[in-house]
Amino acid sequence: MKQKVPMHQKTTVKTFELKGEIAVVTGASSGIGAAIAKHLSDLGMKVILLARRLERLKALCQELNQYQANQEQAIAYQLDLRNTDDIEKLFAEIYERFGPIRVLVNNAGLGHFSPLSTGKTEDWRETLEVNILAPSVCTREAIQHMRKHDDWGQIVHISSMSAHRVPQGSGMYSASKFALRSLTEGLRKELRELGSEIRVGSISPGFVETEFAAHFHRSEEKANEIYTQYRVLDPNDIANALVYLLTQPAHVQVHDLLIRPTAQEN
Ligand SMILES: NC(=O)c1ccc[n+]([C@@H]2O[C@H](COP(=O)([O-])OP(=O)(O)OC[C@H]3O[C@@H](n4cnc5c(N)ncnc54)[C@H](OP(=O)(O)O)[C@@H]3O)[C@@H](O)[C@H]2O)c1
Structure with missing residues (x-):
């Protein structure tokens, strides 16, 4: 006999309303x-900007x-992500002042051309602290906010094609981005175990x-030389991908988007 599928499973498309919610971008x-x-500000989110260069x-x-009626739509905090105590303190302050973080974009990152032999x-x-430890601490803190407030939200790691192959001289940078892949999948598994709606x-x-x-x-x-060899990507190309990922219905989880310039071979 054909099994009956509950109507809501076939027709309900739940989406998350991001307008007015808090996003943190490292x-x-x-x-x-x-x-x-x-792009997050254009979605109507309150955006909290973190980095060391406060003037920027x-x-x-x-x-x-x-362009906003609310003059506190975007807020800046100086933070060196290598100091994990400061991350914890700042995330507590953000919670106290604005409420729960709903979207965390672990974007800050760097690499050095630094052969493993020399x-x-x-x-x-520095690569391991900024690219792995800091996003892990930021993620843990943001998830505490999300779990306390209806258990939904989105963590996004800005990884790299170097999480998928190892360019020459980039062994340590690739190691950090491969690790980020592991952190993404490890967290996904934990969230499944918890039955959470956090993606x-x-x-x-x-x-x-x-x-x-x-810098690299x-x-x-x-x-x-690198940026003029052919038409490389623009930061907006990545921001557009992030908006795609965030605005998917609740039942759609985008795991990883690999985006190269069309002309890039490796
Ligand atoms: N550009 C590429 O071709 C490319 C390709 C693949 C992946 N990515 C990834 O994209 C992400 C963003 O990089 P980007 O290309 O936009 O490079 P970028 O222009 O050099 O930006 C890096 C950002 O990270 C911040 N940062 C670095 N160290 C920090 C620290 N200790 N504490 C706080 N913030 C720190 C910097 O801010 P402050 O210096 O002001 O602190 C800056 O805002 C990185 O994760 C990178 O690995 C980039």
Whole structure:
């Protein structure tokens, strides 16, 4: 006999209303994070911007707030993600002042061209602290907020194509992004066990024109070479993908979006 499917399972499409909810974006002082902050603000979210360069964050806040009736639509906090005590304190302050975080974008990240046979320990430590430890602590703190308030929300890790293959000289950076993949899947499993409606996903970009390459190679010239070899991605291309991921109905969880410039081979 054909099994009867309850009507609600076939027809109900639940969506999450993000307008007025709180989003936290790490590394919002440049590149992909700044573009993401703008897109979240366009969705009507209250956006909390985190990074070390406070002047940059304040300028972005001013830009975002000028179009809003609410002059506190975007708010800046200075934070060095290498200091995990400060992360905990700041997330507690955000909760007290604004309420629960609903969307967390773990975007801040960096790498160094640093071969495993000759690289500097300090470069590796910074990569692992900012790319793995910090997003883990931010995620744990944000999830506490979400769980206490109706148990829904979204964690997004900005990962990399380097979570899927290992470019030469990028062993430690790739290791950090492979780890982020593990954190995404590990959290997804935990949330299933809890029966939570919190979703977790990641976006894995190829070359995007930002300050990343100049930092990675410690050379503006090398960065320029990379970004002019062909049409690379724009930070807005990644922000658009984030909006797609966030605005899916509640029963749709996007795990990882791999996005390369069309011309990128590796
Ligand atoms: N651009 C690419 O081609 C590419 C490709 C794949 C993946 N990604 C990933 O995309 C993400 C964003 O990078 P991006 O390309 O936009 O590079 P970016 O322009 O260099 O931005 C990096 C951001 O991370 C922040 N950050 C770095 N260290 C920090 C720390 N200790 N504490 C707080 N914030 C810190 C920086 O802010 P402050 O310096 O002001 O603190 C900055 O806002 C990274 O996770 C990166 O791995 C980039």
